[in-house]
Amino acid sequence: MFVKRLQDDRHRIAHISITMGPIRLRRISPLTVVVIVLLCIGAITFLLSPSSRDSASAKLRKASAASNPLSPPTSPFRKQSSRSNGKRVPPPVVHYYLNNVTTSPNPVANRETVLILTPLARFYQEYWDNLLKLTYPHELITLAFIIPKTREGNAATLALQEQITKTQTSGPEEKRFASIIIERQDFDPPIPSQDESERHKMENQKPRRAAMSRARNSLLFTTLGPSTSWVLWLDADIIETPPTLIQDLAEHNKPIIVPNCFQRYIDPETKKPAERPYDFNSWQDSDIAQKLGESMGPEDILLEGYGEMPTYRVLMAYLEERNGDPKLEVPLDGVGGTALLVKAEVHRDGAMFPPFSFYHLIETEGFAKMAKRLGWSSTGLPNYKVRFQYFPRRNSH
Amino acid sequence: MFVKRLQDDRHRIAHISITMGPIRLRRISPLTVVVIVLLCIGAITFLLSPSSRDSASAKLRKASAASNPLSPPTSPFRKQSSRSNGKRVPPPVVHYYLNNVTTSPNPVANRETVLILTPLARFYQEYWDNLLKLTYPHELITLAFIIPKTREGNAATLALQEQITKTQTSGPEEKRFASIIIERQDFDPPIPSQDESERHKMENQKPRRAAMSRARNSLLFTTLGPSTSWVLWLDADIIETPPTLIQDLAEHNKPIIVPNCFQRYIDPETKKPAERPYDFNSWQDSDIAQKLGESMGPEDILLEGYGEMPTYRVLMAYLEERNGDPKLEVPLDGVGGTALLVKAEVHRDGAMFPPFSFYHLIETEGFAKMAKRLGWSSTGLPNYKVRFQYFPRRNSH
Numbered sequence: 110m111f112v113k114r115l116q117d118d119r120h121r122i123a124h125i126s127i128t129m130g131p132i133r134l135r136r137i138s139p140l141t142v143v144v145i146v147l148l149c150i151g152a153i154t155f156l157l158s159p160s161s162r163d164s165a166s167a168k169l170r171k172a173s174a175a176s177n178p179l180s181p182p183t184s185p186f187r188k189q190s191s192r193s194n195g196k197r198v199p200p201p202v203v204h205y206y207l208n209n210v211t212t213s214p215n216p217v218a219n220r221e222t223v224l225i226l227t228p229l230a231r232f233y234q235e236y237w238d239n240l241l242k243l244t245y246p247h248e249l250i251t252l253a254f255i256i257p258k259t260r261e262g263n264a265a266t267l268a269l270q271e272q273i274t275k276t277q278t279s280g281p282e283e284k285r286f287a288s289i290i291i292e293r294q295d296f297d298p299p300i301p302s303q304d305e306s307e308r309h310k311m312e313n314q315k316p317r318r319a320a321m322s323r324a325r326n327s328l329l330f331t332t333l334g335p336s337t338s339w340v341l342w343l344d345a346d347i348i349e350t351p352p353t354l355i356q357d358l359a360e361h362n363k364p365i366i367v368p369n370c371f372q373r374y375i376d377p378e379t380k381k382p383a384e385r386p387y388d389f390n391s392w393q394d395s396d397i398a399q400k401l402g403e404s405m406g407p408e409d410i411l412l413e414g415y416g417e418m419p420t421y422r423v424l425m426a427y428l429e430e431r432n433g434d435p436k437l438e439v440p441l442d443g444v445g446g447t448a449l450l451v452k453a454e455v456h457r458d459g460a461m462f463p464p465f466s467f468y469h470l471i472e473t474e475g476f477a478k479m480a481k482r483l484g485w486s487s488t489g490l491p492n493y494k495v496r497f498q499y500f501p502r503r504n505s506h
Numbered sequence: 507m508f509v510k511r512l513q514d515d516r517h518r519i520a521h522i523s524i525t526m527g528p529i530r531l532r533r534i535s536p537l538t539v540v541v542i543v544l545l546c547i548g549a550i551t552f553l554l555s556p557s558s559r560d561s562a563s564a565k566l567r568k569a570s571a572a573s574n575p576l577s578p579p580t581s582p583f584r585k586q587s588s589r590s591n592g593k594r595v596p597p598p599v600v601h602y603y604l605n606n607v608t609t610s611p612n613p614v615a616n617r618e619t620v621l622i623l624t625p626l627a628r629f630y631q632e633y634w635d636n637l638l639k640l641t642y643p644h645e646l647i648t649l650a651f652i653i654p655k656t657r658e659g660n661a662a663t664l665a666l667q668e669q670i671t672k673t674q675t676s677g678p679e680e681k682r683f684a685s686i687i688i689e690r691q692d693f694d695p696p697i698p699s700q701d702e703s704e705r706h707k708m709e710n711q712k713p714r715r716a717a718m719s720r721a722r723n724s725l726l727f728t729t730l731g732p733s734t735s736w737v738l739w740l741d742a743d744i745i746e747t748p749p750t751l752i753q754d755l756a757e758h759n760k761p762i763i764v765p766n767c768f769q770r771y772i773d774p775e776t777k778k779p780a781e782r783p784y785d786f787n788s789w790q791d792s793d794i795a796q797k798l799g800e801s802m803g804p805e806d807i808l809l810e811g812y813g814e815m816p817t818y819r820v821l822m823a824y825l826e827e828r829n830g831d832p833k834l835e836v837p838l839d840g841v842g843g844t845a846l847l848v849k850a851e852v853h854r855d856g857a858m859f860p861p862f863s864f865y866h867l868i869e870t871e872g873f874a875k876m877a878k879r880l881g882w883s884s885t886g887l888p889n890y891k892v893r894f895q896y897f898p899r900r901n902s903h
Contacts, residue, residue: 322856330854459719459858461858464855
């Protein structure tokens, strides 16, 4: 039993290990969430080690830890001043003055918390390295991952865990995140392979994206807290972003904002580095797509980027101009999720990722439509780029 | 600023006070959530007071507190055994073995956590007294409230807070809940009055229930944790339930289950106590309602219980039989939210309360439809009753 095991395991909590055994759940659900690891930071380490009490950064982290009621790993009761005679006397009621939880164009100055959500199937070191380079104050960032219960997922969990331990315990203090949550799915992905070619087959899109929606929803519903200001959805394949990604996107002060996702590659003809648009889910709607939707069955979904289904939507992928203004905004009707900044109140209002046909849309595109139904619009930045991984060798094995 | 104020307030954390001032938010959102009070229990009190370390109940609470990563108020790092030489040495990684987080017909034996969610506009002492009588182990229950930012809401918050303090600090240990969260909305309710007659006017239904949906979604998204097994939606007007409500509903092992909501009243003719059905949102669909929906505009919603809009749906309210089997189950297409037990995985999958017309349904009825789209069905118990408040005098002032 749960309580029992926790007590049994108490003597080895300082060790790092992952349970990989089969899950014995008595659930009906095809999708349940298993939290394996809660990593709590820097914040805790510094809170409790007297030697660091005096540093400014430690103070910040201390305040952040006590004040940040993001879900699991935060610990609202670590207010050290409530000791009397060396004995901790906990208050019966703890107050949080969250009146100033804003989502503003200047989130750093307003100490706004960011929850970075990543559905992770494979771990790329470049993803992690890019995350570490983000200049948004790491003590305001909580990371949360959901990882499928597959062999690939197990490997990804191990690799991720290793990097987390390195960053959070022995790395430089300012690189440590406020908290990190890893959740494991216990349902099998509908498509066995994560290979590019399989993933993108048109007939695989609906089950694949329905499963992805459920994973996103599970991650979102279990990690969003009342004091979260922003949610940054960041795919595990995003290996390159400007280090000021969060500040740059937040500056636009939009409920939902999405950069343009490109992929660097080696041109097979010229053998030279080149880049190409990657994410086709950010678009402006067209009459043709609308009519196509009307002619479909209620469960059918419109897909973008497939020659078999021409939608004539305006794709943000093709709106990019070389050396164009990175601050240029375009309104969008559908968004992609490779990188996507959302004000937390949009999600709190109820905007989730429909795993079913919602106005013939699914997943992130359905999310944009649902947000629209809730009164929130989406914005795209065609000239502000993030980069998707391109490691053909790694993908092939 | 947030961090600043927290530090300033540190010296008075043992006091109980509520900030009631106007909210200075820079948000765009019409609905944001302000957490004013996080109450953390029993669990904390007993965890940290050495005198209670030895009691069995305290041990249970201790395990529960450490193991229960429900959002804000839990504190996963209170594993006391990690001290060495009297100094706390926090582990870099904390593991939670949640493989056994079940939603089973026997939730007490499986130590399943229950999150009771209550949108609260008025505080009824009878509601709180009934809550205290629930025999489900209170150390497995987290309560969370969302209260509108109105004068009535302020009064309700004060009254609730008073009872919470009494229960959690001076009441008997076994009555204390694992944790309690109060959130305040900062948007005005669409209808100024909570009076019965105003609330139930047909033209007020859509804005009222859209606002209620947003409140429910905010509460749900910010309090659901990865280890929550069950979510019990319980209206603040429910003043009488069987003490075994949670066990009785869970025993059916259904994803969504709803008892029949009745109201006791004094018959004006006979002057004798009587009872009448109250909640008409639990129903089985009809062809007529379906066709009515098809003839409506995309934003229009179907309403139940109004003579102007006969739907000929089968209402659970009228399926009750005197002395009928309380375990009798009927399948439902729409559900009411006065009392509603939902497996947490249904919500995690993405089932929320649509504040917009969803298949011409809204709020809890739209929720049942959305759950259906996600593959989860709803069940009603026509002969298992809970009671809605009836205090005509209080309502009139």
